[in-house]
Amino acid sequence: MIAGILLWSVTIAQLMLVAAMACNAYRLMRGPxxxxxxxxxxxxxxxxxxxxxxxxxxxxxSVYFEAALIIAVLGFVSSIALAKFLMRGEVIE
Amino acid sequence: xxxxxDLPAWAALLTAFLLLVGAGLTLLGAIGTLRxxxxxxxxxxxxxxxxxxxxxxxxxxxxxxxxLGSRLVxxxxxxxxxxxxxxxxxxxxxxxxxxxxxxxxxxxxxxPSSQLRHPVANIGTDDGGDGNATPSxxxxxxx
Numbered sequence: 001m002i003a004g005i006l007l008w009s010v011t012i013a014q015l016m017l018v019a020a021m022a023c024n025a026y027r028l029m030r031g032p033x034x035x036x037x038x039x040x041x042x043x044x045x046x047x048x049x050x051x052x053x054x055x056x057x058x059x060x061x062s063v064y065f066e067a068a069l070i071i072a073v074l075g076f077v078s079s080i081a082l083a084k085f086l087m088r089g090e091v092i093e
Numbered sequence: 094x095x096x097x098x099d100l101p102a103w104a105a106l107l108t109a110f111l112l113l114v115g116a117g118l119t120l121l122g123a124i125g126t127l128r129x130x131x132x133x134x135x136x137x138x139x140x141x142x143x144x145x146x147x148x149x150x151x152x153x154x155x156x157x158x159x160x161l162g163s164r165l166v167x168x169x170x171x172x173x174x175x176x177x178x179x180x181x182x183x184x185x186x187x188x189x190x191x192x193x194x195x196x197x198x199x200x201x202x203x204x205p206s207s208q209l210r211h212p213v214a215n216i217g218t219d220d221g222g223d224g225n226a227t228p229s230x231x232x233x234x235x236x
Contacts, residue, residue, distance in 0.1 A: 009109035
């Protein structure tokens with residue numbers, strides 16, 4: 001019964017994270033300007049990272065931790081690069 | 094989900110609660126990006142997911158794997174620390190870029206740049222702005 005509670009809560013959490021990423025994707029497509037799209041891309045990176053973490057809790061293996069860490073690092077670097085591009089017009093000056 | 098039977102009850106319930114809290118906060122932040130009107134309101138919304146959304150799910154992972162391995166597993170803290178450090182950097186850089194774009198294109202009602210902070214730069218822009226300043230009275234005269 002306890003295992004059932006954990007299974008259901010992991011499933012509900014994954015559905016909520018997918019819904020959050022869907023909201024972000026809608027704003028990504030609709031966003032009036034480029035900065036809205038970059039903001040939602042960053043939020044989608046965080047959502048994907050949390051989704052990978054919940055998959056790790058679901059399967060009980062710690063392999064997914066490294067994947068989540070890599071997604072977090074790549075999200076940071078890409079968001080910084082895109083913000084820099086919006087500011088200056090080029091990434092590396 | 095075969096490992097869930099191995100978890101003690103308190104760990105499973107705590108993991109379930111923290112997972113629901115974290116995912117719910119992330120969903121609230123994502124709904125906020127849909128409902129806020131301007132970009133500078135919208136830039137606040139995803140921080141719900143990056144502060145306690147990430148924190149709660151990382152805590153859930155720590156509780157789950159610590160109870161499974163019967164030892165303290167804290168390497169998930171790395172993700173929490175990394176997200177906590179990098180999110181303000183990203184969002185402040187993005188908000189500055191958006192402010193710069195809005196000022197140069199004259200869109201939105203953003204405040205003008207501070208006249209006091211860069212006096213030398215403002216003298217430079219005033220000299221360059223003479224070409225911009227002179228047509229406007231002539232346009233007013235024409236009309």
